[in-house]
Amino acid sequence: MSQSDENKPDFRLVLFGFCFCLMAMFAVIAYPRGEFLLVMANPESDPATLVAIIGDAGGTLVSSTRFEWLAVAHSNENNFASRLIEAGAVLVLDHALAAGCTEGN
Template identity: 50%
Template structure:
């Protein structure tokens, strides 16, 4: 009986993980970019520039910003340029409320 409960819990956790992964996946021309927290704002802008994008917004933390590009592979180029995370820009709403 305990094994069945653990299997159900594991499946539920996996389902939640898939939902979160789809929700945070970068989609569209706007993305939330997270770079090295020890770098200053110029480091963040350098990563976005190297990926061929433009800085749209940056809030309280210089290492978190919203960037824009029409390129389909923008998220991948940001990762290759040094971004730690590239997420759906809708997650920036929490950052905007923190100002």
């Protein structure tokens, strides 16, 4: 191995660092905070299941999406995201991520 090869960064290490930074940025953007949240139910369930999950968590349905298993929900309670998970939501994210899902209702 020549001396110039020793000074080159390992491509795999650079790729790993890049992917880690992308995942960290997504986690910060997607973290559920605030009163409006994007709620995901099991994609195989019927639309009534999603409405029941939101209702059981003490929230209200704000907007449906083009996908029957995704909706934006609202609650003034601080622990709304954890109550949605306890009620059966598969995933709860910040509502800002719903921008692409709500088009075309």
